[in-house]
Amino acid sequence: MDTEALRSFVRAAELGQLQQAAGELGVTQQAVSKRIAALERELEVRLFTRTARGVELTLDGQAFLPHARGVVAGVERAVTAVRPGFRALRVDVLGLRSAQAVVLHDYWRSHPEADLDVVTLRVNDPRVAAAAVAAGDVDASFRTVTDRAALPPGVRMIPAFDSPLELLVGPGHPLAAARTLTPPRLRKHRIWVPGIAPRSEWAEFYDQLTTDFDLRIDAAGPHFGDEVLLDTLADSPDVATLVGARDRYVWPVGHDLRRIPVVHPTWAYPLSLLLPETNPHPGLRGLLTHLTSLPALPGEVWRPSWATSPGLGGPRAVTTAPEGAERVR
Template identity: 85%
Template sequence: MDTEALRSFVRAAELGQFQHAADELGVTQQAVSKRIAALERELQVRLFTRTPRGVEPTLDGQAFLPHARSIVASVERAVTAVRPGSRALRIDVLGLRSAQAVVLHDYWRSHPEVDLDVVTLRADDPRVAVAAVEAGDVDASFRTVTDPAVLPPDVCMMHAFDSPLELLVGPGHPLASARELRPSQLRKHRIWVPGIAAGSEWAEFYDQLVTHFDLRIDAAGPHFGDEVLLDALADSSDVATLVGARDRYLWPEDHDLRRIPLVNPTLAYPLSLILPRTNPHPGLRGIITHLGNLPRPHGAVWRPSWSATP
């Protein structure tokens, strides 16, 4: 099996576009398409389906992806074993606009000499990320296993930083003019968070948030992407959502969306870093130091019960 075809498949699946994969691999989009077409012929299945925004793995593609990623990682480790130096520090984040990616970008801007590879595993189950760290497919992952007792003995988890939540609303929402809000002021307001995946760390976070503050979290419907969510907020007078203070969102100027801090207490989403217990990538030392120097929320703070942060 052609390892370059496997590498093209993995990067296209992770980046969502053949062109982006081609740019990263230093080849043409046509070359990526031909490699993947040859791989599909060999496997006798379709690996991708086209969408308005690019491509997404089919069910067969999703099933094949972790195995292809493991093969590519094994080949890279084999090459590294006989080549001077080491490969880039590879860290998994939930999304390229997430708080984790923003924090890593800030670190890289002040340390541009660091060879950093930021990837997204596209998995809701944190156990997938744990397995990727354990196998060496990634060097670390910004995921949380809410029961650390289930971690394998050769993998550990540390608190990375807290992500304070903000309310995001359109200009017609009754809370739009507030400069800050207490969680109690959100009661009876519809907070739409589509696509909460069962078994994910954020599903447990929202369950505890609802119970503790008597909030109305609506997870109905699939998540069609940030653009659709932002469009809905701009047009609505009664729908809001929750976002992390460091999460990067972009919307048209005429949407006039408002980000409102939540205080007294601050609602903090605790982010963790999963990494090998022994012989972690040397580049992680600088990242961990950077995380430790990030500012912490002030005043009263609410965190879920599984957070290890005091």
């Protein structure tokens, strides 16, 4: 099987655009299309469907992707093993508009000499990401394995930073005019968070948040993407969602959406970093230093049990940090 065809397939799947994949691979879009077509003929299945925005994986393509990614990663490791010097630091994030990607971008802007490769494994189970770190497919991953006993041998997990949550609503929502919101004001409102995946860290996070604050979090329906979610919020007088303060969302001006911080306590989504216990990539040193420089959240902060206990979980905690305190939380 042609490894360059596999590489083209993997990058097209990750980027959703044949043209962008071609640009990264240094070939023409036609070459990428031919490689993928040859791969589909060899497998006797369709791997992609074309859309107005690019390409999307078929069910067969989704099943084939993790295996193809493993083959490509294995080839890259083999090449790296005999190539002088080190490859770029490869860090997994949940999405390119996520808080993790924003923090990585801030790090790169302050250290433009850093050789950084930001990737998205597109897996919901953090244990899969931990396995990718153990295998050397990625050098680090912004994921949290809430049961530390489930970490694979050779992988450690450290706190990275807290991402405070905000309520995102449309202009017709009854809370749209608020500058800040306390948890009691949210109890009777529908908070729609579609696509909460089983076994994911955020599923456990929202379970604990709902229980501790008696919230009405609705995870019904599939997640059709941020655009559909934002359109729904703009048109709805009663639907809201929760987003991270650092997460990047872009919507049309006419949507007039409002991001409202939650305070007293601030709801913090704690981000962790998975990395090897031994022989970490040399580029991790600078990233870890950057993470330790991030300011702690001021005032009262709520975190889930797995972020407030060093073991497998403990009581929920509301902590107070002084204004301007700087440490990794």
